[in-house]
Amino acid sequence: MAEEGGKTVESGEKSTSKSIVLVGHGGLDKLKIQEKERPIPGEKEVLLNVKTCGINFAEIMARQGMYDRAPKTPCVLGYEAAGVITQLGEGVSDLKVNLESIICEGNAKGAWSLC
16 A cells, blocks of 8 residues: 555555665775665655666765765665656645656655665
8 A cells, every 4th residue: 555645545565675875985885785664755755666777976976975965874875767656745746656757866865776
């Protein structure tokens, strides 16, 4: 069951997902695949089942501790991704579940999730 714009819908989705977590600054050893609770989208947010994601220069700099706008570690980075919308938050009326979509820096939160 999942919430879609305040309504419960059948989704067949599990409650966790695999994410690439930046656990500290440094080399590639600071990236760990971890099982995380699947987030619930907030108001005017959607949950995207990520099918592919990019690694951009800002994320490389964040891993090295050289990007001042990066979230504090541990965190799930991801400024660009493509996938399928699986859940809608309150107030989302112009999108729908199962819609293929992309996200990019500015509105992305943790696109390095493997779902």
